[in-house]
Amino acid sequence: MAREISDFELWIKDVENAVAMLSFSSALAEISRLAKTKFGLHLWFVEMLGRRWSYVAGEMAREPSKEVHFCIPLGSGMGMMATNVSCLSKAECGCLIDFLEQFVARKR
């Protein structure tokens, strides 16, 4: 059965609470861990330095994906990379990115 977007938004709220007291990179690592546990999503965070997207935190895919990498700038020099995003709907992706953009702007 397809998830309701409100379920996903509740999950985002839980994640926000779970990482509230953590340092920036620990929070990113925890967000990634929670995304993998809940949805099987491989999500990792990079610092965007010219051509170099330098690893910061998260569960990087340890083997190539059949899907193209999902690469999204999050602002403040940070980016997010993900594989197997097909486990999320378009609306859920949008919701996740909105949350991450705000999180990065606040904490970085």
Place this chain on the structure above:
Amino acid sequence: MNAIKTWREALVIKSEHEKYLCNGADFINDSLIEDLLAKNKTPDKNYIVDILSKSLSLKRLEPQETAALLNVSDNDLWQEIFATARKLRDKVYGPRIVTFAPLYCSNLCVNSCQYCAFRSENRSERRRKLSVDEVRKETEALISIGHKRLIVVYGEHPETDIDYMDETIRAIYDTKLGNGEIRRVNINAAPQNIANYKRLRDIGIGTYQVFQETYHHETYKRVHPAGLKSDYQWRLYALHRAQEAGVDDVAIGVLFGLYDWRFEVMGLLFHAIDLEDKFGGIGPHTISFPRLEPASDTPLSVKSPYMVSDENFKKVIAVLRLSVPYTGMIITARETPEIRKEAINLGCTQTDASTKIGVGAYSEKYDQQEPDRQQFLIGDTRNLDTVIRELAGMGYLTSFCTAGYRCGRTGVSFMDLAKSGKVNQFCMPNAILTFKEYLQDYATEETKRIGEKLISAQLQRIAENLRPVVECRIKETENGARDIRF
């Protein structure tokens, strides 16, 4: 002289490396190294077999184990060592070799390295520093050959300071020609302070290389009598400072021929160990081992008592391969084609081609080597297409891959993959795609023919579940897509 003094005083911040010292001593203990080599003089065969087995499980060797390998005298046992190095190479890296080109931006230098044609007192050297426009022209010339990765080389001089490096690196990255561009800029330059390394990091460089040249303290002092480079510890801790600044892809090297080759292999290992220990397991991305070559008006380059024979050079490569199983190893066009082939089989993973090391030599298209504008003479002047074809004939696919550092596979995340032996799962598909790009855009008909056969063969080594995806992306490349990466 005042300008040099001012630049030097601004550059060198001793506290940035002195904090790593232990009672004033650095991590290279000459007596310890000599002791280890002496104590492991006649290693037992079973001990060597155990060491080889450890290497094959991708564990870094301990210094006494490397010392034991270096002291093997039995020829049959050496053949076993060579065979294990080949096996390890295939296991971790597969039949692929990454290619790049060096780009020398200047031969201005304040140092007095006794083995180098660029040393400041060498009057026979024609000095030159490329303007930013000239760097762009050199880059276009390299792109037109098919290169995607460069190692950009700078002398140590205030005129080629961090501002010059910043400007020229950006110019290289900004240069495009048709389907081509440089996608990774690695740097071989003088040690920097942390603030300068942060600037380089922010530009988005690939790897920063600083070769210690020799780890033997006394020899170092003798061959570097003057200039900034005479400071052994400032140089030794260059890559510690780089890592502190967030440049987490660093590279080490030795100029073999300055001192005893066994000592230097041990020095490289201790350097790798110290970096790993201090920086959460992040050791060197690559190791280089150039051999001393003739250089213009440079007597030491032809009469050192420590010149390394071809046979001993093979031992250097094999032992390094086994000692740090997950670290890239670079063999350059300094060496002859025959030696390069052997080096690649024994464990080298990166090489250059179409190499010209004269300042301005690519765009000025000179065919002969010119000793008075080169740091040394090279052994292999063949062009990229010829080298690719030869490698293909050996079963090696030439990779122009730059995916890793653009996908977050950097520093600790790269090291984790490399140490687990999984990096090739990404590297081989990316190698195939970049090789396909080369065949489409730059290869001669003969190279295309051999190359396509090689791609078909290598596809069979890709995991079955991934193969259709790789085939699909090859098709996209055939239809004009570029820079697709895993």
